[in-house]
Amino acid sequence: MISRQDLPRRPAAALGDLTALVREFESVGIGPIMLAEVREIAYFLVPRYNASVYSEIGNWRHGFDDLVQDVVTHWLLGDGQARYLVETSKTIKDFRRLLTRQVKRCLARRRTRTVIDNVLDRSRPLLDQPPFARSMRHLQVTYFLDGLPREERAAKFFELRAASIAIRPIPQITTSKRDRAPEVYKKADLVRVLTRIGEALPNAFTIGELDRILRLTLPHLLPGVLDLDNYESEVASDENEQTNNSDRVLAAVGRIREEFNDDLLLVLACKVAGVSDLEVSRHLGVSRRTATNRKRSVISILEKTLGTLTDQERRACLEAMRPELQAALSQT
Structure with a gap:
């Protein structure tokens, strides 16, 4: 479960008027009334979905608008579902039930669980122990090496790439061809990976930034x-x-x-x-x-x-x- 504090500010309440929604759609297509319905339903759904798996950016605070755009562009317009919803729904409750299904379909299509997610899962408890310490950045937990001052800001792309270069020499585990969930790193080597990242970055890092560094380092594990x-x-x-x-x-x-x-x-x-x-x-x-x-x-x-x-x-x-x-x- 994702905390609501990882979300952007709650959107304004949708109008809840099917007649106005249908009139808008017939006049201009998807406009502010339908968009407000998408935003409201998405806002209440995403706390159930792990942002590191279902959001390209790694958190819902910054990835929420991308999700809304995907629902509108790929499903309501690209897949022709907007017209289906408008023509099928007899009440606003019908419309919201069908729209909820479309948002869930979009989220399911976004799922990108990979071997890298396994590495992230193993990293979390290690980051909660020495030599690491925790802080907060915009309501997100960040990690840094204890005693090593770090800025509370997002890492720039070249900094993430530099951290990736720093950990590439650390050996990876050679796995069986049929190993469905390889560890990638032994525990001691994973600690070395996290420590080198902490040394290389000028900022305290989030799990989302750790994910991006690993993706730069392990492109053969493409989602x-x-x-x-x-x-x-x-x-x-x-x-x-x-x-x-x-x-x-x-x-x-x-x-x-x-x-x-x-x-x-x-x-x-x-x-x-x-x-x-x-x-x-x-x-x-x-x-x-x-x-x-x-x-x-x-x-x-x-x-x-x-x-x-x-x-x-x-x-x-x-x-x-x-x-x-x-x-x-x-x-x-």
């Missing part, structure tokens, strides 16, 4: 269409699997390199790193809407290229692309 938990492992002999993986992986990587221009590669690298659409738009020098459209293009290409691969093959594809993703980020 979304590459989420390994969404697929069943295939049964095959090791020898045959290695041969098949090699051919299929090389072909998939070749197609990705062929279809991705520099902008799409940067979008992919940024999304692996947990960068918000707003920040991506700044890196590209385009509008936020354009950045969102390019993200959709990236997802579409990945779904088409990697959709038939096994979980092990997806890992291999990401590992093969890792130098290019890191190079793209280094240019920002």
Whole structure:
């Protein structure tokens, strides 16, 4: 359960007038009346959803508006659900029940539970022990090395990247091909990871910022269409699997390199790193809407290229692309 203190200020109450809502929709499409309904329902739903899993930014205070935009753009407009809701609902209660279902669908589609989330879960109790201490920034818990003064501000992107570079030499665990929840780091090495991050950053860091650092460090654990938990492992002999993986992986990587221009590669690298659409738009020098459209293009290409691969093959594809993703980020 996410505390309401992680939310933005409660939105103004929705009008609750179906007649006015229908009149507005027939006149201008989705306007302030329907948008207020979306915001109110989303506000009461998101405390049930872990922001580190369901929000690209890592907290609802800053990620709430992105969710509202997604509901409106992808589901009510893109999927044609706004007209369905208006034409089907007999009462405002009907409308809100159907709209609640759309917001829940949007949240479910956003779920990006990955191996990195497992590392975050293991990190939390370690950060509550020495040598770490806790503080607060805008009602969010932050962490720093006890006795080492740190600023209470958000980390800049280049600072997160520097922290990622600092922890890359720390060894990662070699896991079985069929390990569904690898630890990535032994406990002692995870403590070293957290300590180096505390030393590298000039600010006390949130769990969301830790998540972004890990995504920069471990791009082969890309969420979304590459989420390994969404697929069943295939049964095959090791020898045959290695041969098949090699051919299929090389072909998939070749197609990705062929279809991705520099902008799409940067979008992919940024999304692996947990960068918000707003920040991506700044890196590209385009509008936020354009950045969102390019993200959709990236997802579409990945779904088409990697959709038939096994979980092990997806890992291999990401590992093969890792130098290019890191190079793209280094240019920002």
